[in-house]
Amino acid sequence: MGALLSGAMLAPLFASETQAAEVSFPHIETIGVSKIKLEPDMAELNVEVSVTQTTAKAAKDDSDNAVANFIARLTAAGVTKAKIQSANLHLQPQYVYAQDKAPELTGYTASRQVTVTISELTRLNAILDSALEEGINRVNNIALKSSKEAEYVAKARQSAIIDAKQKAQSLAQGFGEKLGKVWQIRYYDQRPVQPVMMRLSAKADAMAVNESYQYGEITVEDRVEVVYQLE
Incomplete structure (x- = not known):
């Protein structure tokens, strides 16, 4: 300079x-x-579950179960709750639009996000796999960090x-x-x-x-x- x-x-x-x-x-x-x-020797992982069902309650239950099961696996693997953040439920009605007809409600999509701070980068792959196995179906971001x-x-x-x-x-x-x-x-x-x-x-x-x-x-x-x- x-x-x-x-x-x-x-x-x-x-x-x-x-x-x-x-x-x-x-x-x-x-x-x-x-x-x-x-x-980097750490990672911050942000994943999301998005579920569409015919009723709002069914969509909510599916998304809540996926998040709860994923968090349970994280804690069982030694990840402390302080390193896990789960977002509130986002519920969105789904409509089909046809010409000259009123919109038809077809169901609801429920989504929730989970952010996990992973202290050991070597565990990232296993945590990703466990998220997918529990119904988490989106990986939004993986930010690499250093301790x-x-x-x-x-x-x-x-x-x-x-x-x-x-x-x-x-x-x-x-x-x-x-x-x-x-x-x-x-x-x-x-x-x-x-x-x-x-x-x-x-x-x-x-x-x-x-x-x-x-x-x-x-x-x-x-x-x-x-x-x-x-x-």
Whole structure:
């Protein structure tokens, strides 16, 4: 990224900021950036059951049973209730529309979602299979995560700070100036990029089931903008 060296007047980049304070003294502005990639070891799984029956109660009962049975299997497998969230029932009437006729009610569709935080990525495949076996018929999202995310977010921030400092020192030295104190810091919190995992069909019988899943990397990025005075 770039840096800005100014002898007196407000830099154009500052003018584009919302009413940033004027910088009327010699200064250097630098932008520190960093990027860290780490392997995921956790996943957040969001699945859904959607059932259509002739009556609202039958649809509700089927969806409730699928969710209850899936949660029972999760808890039996050691997944704590704190890591399981089940959404409320969504009930939608179904109609058939024919020309020159009033809409005809044909049934009801009931749906519920379950979100599970999986602490061990190696268990993901088994949990997915158990969901399908209990009547869960939609996989909405699989977000990969890391148990060390907070640690690496802090590391990325420190790396961005070091990057900004090194750029400022290099510029000041190159122009024969002496770097002074920090006058302003602008920081915008960055969210880690968590890849969505894709399940692919096996290309050969010899391929293990777990190898048919593609695990991406989590990218942790950070950025800090700093204004240094020149002495």
